[in-house]
Amino acid sequence: MVKIGVLALQGDVREHLDVLRVLGTEARMVTRPAHVAGLQGLILPGGESTTIGRLMVEYEVDQAIIAAAREGLGILGTCAGLILLADNIVGSQQPRLGLLPVRVRRNAYGRQVDSFETKIDVPVLGPPPVRAVFIRAPLVEQVSDRVDVLAQHGGHPVLIQKGKILGCSFHPELTNDTRIHQYFVSLASSAMAPE
Amino acid sequence: MEDVNRGTWRLKKGLADMLKGGVIMDVTTPEQAKIAEEAGAVAVMALERVPADVRAQGGVARMADPAIVEQICVAVTIPVMGKVRLGHFAEAQVLAALGIDYIDESEVLTPADERYHIDKHTFAVPFVCGAKDLGEALRRIAEGAAMIRTKGEPGTGNIVEAIRHVRLVSEQIRQVRNSSDAELVVLTRDWGAPLELLREVRELGRLPVVNFAAGGVATPADASLLMQLGCDGIFVGSGVFKSSDPLARAKAIVRATTHYQDPQVLLEVSRNLGEAMRGLEMSTVAAPDRMQERGW
Numbered sequence: 001m002v003k004i005g006v007l008a009l010q011g012d013v014r015e016h017l018d019v020l021r022v023l024g025t026e027a028r029m030v031t032r033p034a035h036v037a038g039l040q041g042l043i044l045p046g047g048e049s050t051t052i053g054r055l056m057v058e059y060e061v062d063q064a065i066i067a068a069a070r071e072g073l074g075i076l077g078t079c080a081g082l083i084l085l086a087d088n089i090v091g092s093q094q095p096r097l098g099l100l101p102v103r104v105r106r107n108a109y110g111r112q113v114d115s116f117e118t119k120i121d122v123p124v125l126g127p128p129p130v131r132a133v134f135i136r137a138p139l140v141e142q143v144s145d146r147v148d149v150l151a152q153h154g155g156h157p158v159l160i161q162k163g164k165i166l167g168c169s170f171h172p173e174l175t176n177d178t179r180i181h182q183y184f185v186s187l188a189s190s191a192m193a194p195e
Numbered sequence: 196m197e198d199v200n201r202g203t204w205r206l207k208k209g210l211a212d213m214l215k216g217g218v219i220m221d222v223t224t225p226e227q228a229k230i231a232e233e234a235g236a237v238a239v240m241a242l243e244r245v246p247a248d249v250r251a252q253g254g255v256a257r258m259a260d261p262a263i264v265e266q267i268c269v270a271v272t273i274p275v276m277g278k279v280r281l282g283h284f285a286e287a288q289v290l291a292a293l294g295i296d297y298i299d300e301s302e303v304l305t306p307a308d309e310r311y312h313i314d315k316h317t318f319a320v321p322f323v324c325g326a327k328d329l330g331e332a333l334r335r336i337a338e339g340a341a342m343i344r345t346k347g348e349p350g351t352g353n354i355v356e357a358i359r360h361v362r363l364v365s366e367q368i369r370q371v372r373n374s375s376d377a378e379l380v381v382l383t384r385d386w387g388a389p390l391e392l393l394r395e396v397r398e399l400g401r402l403p404v405v406n407f408a409a410g411g412v413a414t415p416a417d418a419s420l421l422m423q424l425g426c427d428g429i430f431v432g433s434g435v436f437k438s439s440d441p442l443a444r445a446k447a448i449v450r451a452t453t454h455y456q457d458p459q460v461l462l463e464v465s466r467n468l469g470e471a472m473r474g475l476e477m478s479t480v481a482a483p484d485r486m487q488e489r490g491w
Contacts, residue, residue, distance in 0.1 A: 009453050010216040010237060012209075031454065046213045048237040048273055055235060055453050080213070092272070106272055112296035113319050115206045118199045135209045136274065136296070174209050 002189040004041040005030040007065075009055040011047020011080060015173040019181045033064035041074035041164075041188030044081030046135070046171050049106070052080060053095035062097055069099055074164040074188025076181070082167040083138050090141070100167050101144035102160065108139030120170075122151045122159060125179045132158065132170040140169060164192055202319025207341035210274065210297065210321055211405035214238055214342075214428055218418070218449050219407070221245050221432045223263070225270035231435070234445030238274040238297070240430070241267040246303045246350030247433035247472065250484070256304040258286040261293050268294065276323070281489060282308025284317075291320045297342070298322045300335075302489035303349045303432070310491060315339030325409065327360040327487055329367035329396070330386030336404055337389045343402055345426075346487040347410015350433050352474030354417045356487060357410045361424050364406070371396050401425075410487070413438070413471045415451030415464045422455035439469035 006016045008029035020027040020043075030036060042065065044052070056062045069075060077085040083106060087098035090105040109115070115136055119129040132153065140157040143149060150166075151159035158169045159180070164187055172180040200206075217237030222228040228239045243259040244252065258279050268275045274296035279286035286307075287298050300313050302325050315322040316339035323342040326332035332343045345364070347357030367386070371393055374382065379393045395403045408421035409430035418429045429452050431445075438444045447464035454460035482488070 008216070012212040012215060014215070015212060047215070048213065048217060050232060050273060051217055051235045051237050051449070055450070058450070111268075111294045112206075112210055112274065112321065113201065113291070113294060115210065116199050116201045117203060117206065133205060133209060135206060135213060171209065174205060174212070 001026055002040045002185060003028060003038060004043065004185060004188065005035060005039045006043045006045060007052070007056070007061070007081075009061070010051045011045040012171070012173060013045050016043045016045050016078075019173050019178055020185075022178055023181060023185060025185055030061070032059055033061055036061070036064040036068050036073070039068070039073060041076065041184060042068070043184075044075065044077035044084050046079040046081065046173070049080040049083035050094050053084060056084070057095045062095065066097055066099065069097075069165065072164060072192075074166075074184065075099065076166045076168065076184040078168045078171055078173060079135065079137055082140075082169055085165065085167050086138075099165055100147065100160070100162055102140055102147060102167065103142040104138040104140055106138050107136055108141075109134060109137050112136060118153065120151050120153055120158065122180070124150050125183060130172070130177055130180065131175045133174045134170045137169045140167075164188060164190070204341070207321035208404055211323070211342035214274075214407075215405060216428055216453060218429045218431060218445075218452050219276065220435050220445060221430075222267060222436070225266045227436055227441070228267045228270045228275075230442050231445060232271045232273050234442055235449035236273060236445065237428070238276055239267065239271060240276045240278065240299060240432075242278060245433040245436060246486070247352070247437050248350075249303060250350040258283070258289065258304070261289060264290065264293060264295065278304055279313075280304040281306040282311050282313060284313045287313055287318060287322075291318055295320060300324050300340075302346060302486045306489050312338050312491070323407075325487075325490060326364070328363050328386065329371070330388040331490060332364060332402060332406075333386075333388040333392040333396070336392055336402075340404065342405045342407065344407040344409040344430055346490070347408070347412075348477065348480065349410045349486050351411050351477070351480065352413040352434060352437070352472040353477060354411045354413070354420070355477060357408050357412070357421065358424070360410075360487075361408060361421060361426060364402070365425060368396055368401060372400055412448070413474060414468075415447045415461060418448050418451045419455040419461050422452055428452065433472055437472035444468050444471070
């Protein structure tokens with residue numbers, strides 16, 4: 001059976017675990033390198049990317065994740081998780097995994113009062129559109145041509161994929177729509193070779 | 196763009212969800228805010244004076260000068276919170292206009308209204324409020340608070356009151372879970388808690404919003420203790436910048452909050468932190484000086 005981890009250093013870990021439970025997927029919290037072994041997929045939750053990044057480096061959890069990604073670990077990063085996946089964070093030296101060749105700008109949508117929800121079409125999921133919740137979200141400014149854009153909003157990518165790695169600038173875990181997690185779980189358990 | 200919603204309950208509550216497992220630190224200058232961010236804080240609370248100084252200096256404690264808050268907003272990329280007086284919705288309007296990420300309607304400041312709290316539903320910006328029991332927490336949520344924190348006794352460096360409040364809320368949640376509909380009605384009378392929210396607590400087995408601990412946190416072990424008692428995260432007020440080595444202590448409290456279930460980490464981070472804030476024994480804090488009694 002497929003086993004999915006949720007990086008549990010800080011952030012909305014419980015919400016992701018709840019979605020995985022609804023999907024009947026075996027789940028595990030990841031706080032140490034040893035916890036990454038035996039996983040098919042790993043979720044990097046929403047939270048504060050600077051906090052999670054610093055904590056991830058301390059016990060070399062980041063190195064374990066990068067090594068596992070090379071071996072085919074599927075990864076879904078939501079909001080802060082997407083920032084941690086990006087190789088280019090505008091104006092910031094903060095720790096990151098750098099697994100997605102994209103340029104993101106933190107807090108580009110503005111402060112909390114500019115946070116918003118809206119409906120977004122995600123063609124790979126089909127109808128109906130997804131209710132997308134953006135909270136102090138990162139803006140994806142540029143993606144390499146090796147990255148597939150699965151959904152856009154206002155001319156910018158908001159859901160992107162490269163091989164078995166998914167980045168999402170909004171929070172699918174805050175709604176009852178489980179389709180993005182479902183898509184991720186089947187991606188993670190697929191035999192697709194790592195890039 | 197069609198169908199875009201801002202200031203929704205989900206967005207307010209959602210930002211608090213993103214802070215879970217983290218530490219929010221009181222800061223009074225942009226330099227302190229940068230130290231907090233460097234240490235791994237998930238947010239900072241921008242203030243004019245930390246609670247220990249409010250307590251020591253006395254006088255009327257008000258919202259900070261917006262210029263200080265703005266400087267702090269520019270200095271860091273993490274969310275910035277600010278405190279307003281109980282019931283002072285005009286101070287809240289000022290912070291909202293400035294673009295603050297979260298407002299703390301706080302008993303640390305001198306109350307402005309002795310009967311009514313702010314109607315927080317009327318704001319797009321989310322609010323956090325203090326509570327020392329379940330009834331108080333649910334009244335604040337009914338008024339629109341999207342996040343709750345225990346009150347503890349701010350500025351004392353003494354954890355005993357925060358523990359009392361966390362324990363009481365947990366006991367009361369267990370009681371609600373075992374209560375029939377008729378018993379809940381009695382609890383609405385005894386605790387001053389809205390029936391609908393009591394029902395929601397019974398269903399969830401916890402508060403319907405994120406619940407942090409605050410008031411008297413001074414050491415990494417304090418943070419771990421509160422997390423082990425079920426809190427979602429930690430506010431540190433005077434505990435960091437009233438200690439001898441703020442950066443080291445702030446980092447240690449962040450790591451203790453993340454790895455709260457691992458005594459080995461707690462041991463590692465507790466060594467050689469220098470002096471903690473001196474602190475106050477509760478019997479030396481006279482009843483009228485207890486900030487936790489503010490709030491209705």
